[in-house]
Amino acid sequence: MTLPEKIITLRPNLNMEDFLPTTGTIRLQNDSDGKGDYIKSWNHPTETQPTPEELDSI
C-alpha cells in the first residue's frame, strides 16, 4: 500500500485533491534521494496528520 493510500485509509474524509501540489493542503513528496515517499507538509484544516505508528500499522 502506498503512502497516499495509507493516509486515505486512516483519514477517509480526505481525497486525492488534498494531495495536489501548490493547491492541496497536504504535500506528499519523494526527493529521489533513496529515502522514499514522505509527508512534506500537512496543513489540512480539520484532519490531523497520522503518526508514524499509525502509518506503520497498515
Add this chain to the structure above:
Amino acid sequence: MTIIDGTTGIDKITDGSVVQADLASGVAGTGPAFSAYPTAQQTVTSAVSTVVVLDAEEFDTASRFNNTGSTVGGIPAYSFMPNVAGYYMFSTTVSNEVSVSSSRFIVITQKNGTGGDRVFDYQNTGTFNAPGTILYYLNGTTDYVTLQVYVAATTAKLNNQFSQTRFQGFLVRAA
C-alpha cells in the same frame, strides 16, 4: 568606454562604464547553463510529488547541476544551484507514460525545496510530452531549483528518451 590613468602605464576601466556598444558583435554572456535528462524510465508513486531523476547531462557549463541522488557540494539531488546571482529561465519537457488511465499529470518547478509552480497541468489519459517554462531569480549562493512531477494514475511512469524528458536552464540577466 572610459579609460582613466592611461598615461601611467596602468589602464583602468571605470566601474560600470562598459556598455553594449563596446562589445564586438557575437559577444554573449557566459553565465551558467545546463541541460539534463534521465537515462532510464522512472516509476513514481501516484499522488506523490516526485523529483525527476535526471542522471545525465548534455552540458553543464558551471558544474552546478547535481545529476546524482545525493547532495553534492550543497546541491540537493537532481537540482540546479548556480554560482552567479541573477534571473534564470528554465525549460522543461516531461514525457508521461501511463499504461492504465491517469486522471492528472502535473509538472512542477520547485525553488529551494518548498511550494512550487505548476508549469504544466493536464487531466487526461495517454502518453504525451508536457512542456513548460518559468523564470526565477536565484541568489547565486544558496538558491536552487528542482523539477518534480505529480501523477495520479494506477501505473505512473516517466519516459527517459532525451527528446522526451529534459530540464534546461540558463542565466538571462545577472542581478
